[in-house]
Amino acid sequence: VKRWLIALLVLLLGRGRRKPLVDEGERIVPPGAADRGAENVVLLLFGGATVCAVAFVVIYAWDAIPNQTQFLGLALGLALAFISAASVVIGKRLVVTEELEEEYGTTNPDDEEALNQLVEESGSRFTRKKLLLLAGAGAGTALGAALITPAVSLGPVFDVSSLYRTPWRRGVRLVDELGNVFTADDIEEGTFYSAYPEHADREQMGAPLVVVRLEPAELQLPDDRHGWAPEGILAYSKICTHAGCAIALYRKPTFPAVEPEPALVCPCHYSTFNVATGGQVIFGPAGRSLPQLPLEISAGGELRAAGNFSGAVGPSWWGVRNHGARP
C-alpha cells in the first residue's frame, strides 16, 4: 500500500495543475457509494439546528417568556448538538474513512552535526571563551535584577511590621455592625456576637471580634490573663489563626457528652478554639491559639478594650511569634 501511495504522490506531483482534481483512476481519496439515507439525516439535523438557533433569538427578544436563562441554554445547546450530530454523520457515513500509514519521525544526525559545527565554527575566533561567557552571564543577571526592581513598588515587601498592627487599645469601645456600643448586659450566654472597634476601619484583620459570655466559674484562663474577662465576658479576634477566615461558628454544646467544651469553630478548615482556656486549639489545623482581647466594663456598663490582643492577629507567618499585637 505504501508503494502504491508513493506512486500516487509522484504521479500527482508530475501532473499539470489545470487538469480536473477529481479524475477517476487518479483519485487521492478513494471513491465510495452514495448514501442518500445519511444525507437525509444530515438535512434533518441541519433543519433542527436552524429551528433551535432561531428559537434562541426569539427567546432572547421576547421578554414575556419566563426562565429565560434555561430556555436560552436549551436552545443554544441543542442547536450546537444538532450541528455536532450532523458533523459526525458526515464524518462517519458521507465521506470516505481511509486508513493511511505514515512513518514516525526519528532523528536527523546530519543536520544535528551541521548545527554543532555551525556553533563551534562561529565561535572559533574567540580566545577567552570562558571569561566572555562569565562576563556575559554577569551582565545578563545584572540586567535581569535591574528589570525586576520596579516590582518592589507593588507592595511593602521589606517592611512587614504592619502585620502586627490592630486598631485596638485601652479604652476603645466595642460596637456592633450598626455602630451601637455594646454594654455588658447585651451579651447573653449561649450565643456569640460580632464586635468592631468604634470609629475604625472594619475591613482589616485586626478589627473584628467575637464576644461570648461564660459562667465566671467555667473560666480557665492562663494566670497572666487575670481580669481579662469581666463578668465572664470574653473577646477573641474573629480571624482564624490558620488561614484567615472569619470564625463564624460557636459550638455551645447542646450534647455535652459528645462535644464537651464551648468552642469557636472556623468554617473553612474547622479549626476549633476553646473559649474557656484562652483560645487554645482543641481540634483542626490551626497552629496557634486565637488571640484574646482583654476587656473592661466602664462605669456606664459599656464594653471597652483593656489593651491589645494576646498575640498577633490573623494567619501565621515567620514572625508571628516575635511580637505581640501593636496599636
Next chain:
Amino acid sequence: VIRRTVRFLDERSGGAPFFRKALRYVFPDHWSFLLGEVALYSFIVLVATGIYLTLFFKPSLAPIHYHGDYLPLRGREMSEAYQSTVNISLSVKAGLLIRQTHHWAADVFVAAIVVHLLRIFFTGAFRKPRDLTYYIGLLMLILALLEGYAGYSIVDDLLSGMGLAIGYSVLMSIPFVGANLAQLIWNGPYPGGQDFESRLYIAHVLILPVLIGGLIALHLTLVAARHHTQFIGPRATEKKVVGMPTFPAYAPRSLGLALAVAAVLFLMGGLIQINPIWQWGPYHIAQATNGAQPDWYLGWLIGALRLIPSFDVTIGNYTLVPNPFWGGAGFPLFVFLVLFVWPWLERRVTGDYAFHNLLDRPRDAPWRTAIGVAFFTWIFIVFLAGAADRMFVLFGLSYQAQIWAFRILVWVLPVVALIITKRVCEELLRGEVVEVRRKLVEAEPA
C-alpha cells in the same frame, strides 16, 4: 471557487505543500485520544464566553451601595466588582447563561486535563520522544488551576473573599519569605490595597490565558511534529503510524466533538445553576459561611489543609513553618514534583532510553500502573477529606471522627491499591499467556 481560493492562498503564502501534508496528516483512533481535545474545546468556549463577560465586569473594589434589580441586596454596601457580577447575572439579558457556561467550562476544562493526564500516565505516552510535550501539559494544568482560582476570586462575593483569605494565608506560610511575598502581591496586609483587584483581573483575563494559549500552541506543535502515539495493531508498529487523515475523515469528527463539547457546556450553563453569587452576598472580612466549598479542582487542597493536625514548626519565637504551608503549598508542590520527575525516574530505574511510539496498556507496565494508582488514590483520599463537612451534613457522620479516619486511610489505602493493582496487572498478563498457548495447541493439526 475552491480552485480559485487554493490558487489565491498558494500564490500569497506558497503554503500548498504544507496544507497538502496537513490535510493528509494521520490520526490514530481511540476514544481516550479525545480527552485532550475536550480540554482544548473547553478552552475555546472559555475564551469566547470570557470576552463577553469582560464587556460588563468592573474590576474595582470601590465601595458602592446596591440599587439594582435584586431586592434582597438593595442598600447593601459592596464593591463595584461584585455589583457588576450581580448585574451580569440578573440584569443583563443572556448574561447568566454566559456566566454559568463560563464557570462550567472552567470546571470541565480542568477535569478534561486531569483525565487526559491520567491517560497519558497509564499508557506511558509521556516517554521519549514526548516527555517535553508532557511537561508542557503539566505546566498548563498548574496555570489552569491558578486561572480558575483567579477567576472566582475576582468576583468579590463572600466565597471568593474566603478563598482569597486562604490563598493569602498559604502564601504567608512559606518559610522565610512568605509574609514579604504576600505583602508584595496584596500591596499590604490582607485584604490589601485597591490595586490588588486590578492585578488579579489582568492575571485572569490576559496573563494566564495568553500563557495557556501559547503553551497549547507549543503542545500541539510538538504532538504534530512527533505524530500521535497509538496502540499496537496489525500494521501499527513503532515505525509506522496508522489512522485516518485529517481530511476528509477526521475533520468532521473533530468538529462534531468540538460542537458537542460546546453544546454540553451551554446546556449546563442554561440548566444547572452554579455559583449563584447573589445568594452568597458581598465579602466582608468579618464574615464567613459554613459549608463553604471551592470549585472541585481545589478540593484536594482544602482537604489537605483540613487533614493536617495542629502544629507550627517553631524555633524559639521564630516560626519556621506555619501550618497552612503543608496542605496548601507543600502538598501540591510535592504532587507536581513527582509528576515532573516521573519520566526521568522511570528511565533511570528501567534503563529504557528508547523511542516509544506504541502505547502500553496499563497492565503492560505493572509497576508504573501500581505506583500510579497508589499515587492518585493518595490524592483522591485527600480530595474526599475536603468534603467531610458535606458528608457530615448529608449522612450525619461525626466530622472529627471522619478526619481521624481520613488521617489513617490516606496512608493505608494507597498501599492497598498498590498491592491490588500490581497483582491484577500481573494476573491479566498471565491470563494472556495462557490464552496464547491454548490457541497454539488448538491450531496444531491433530
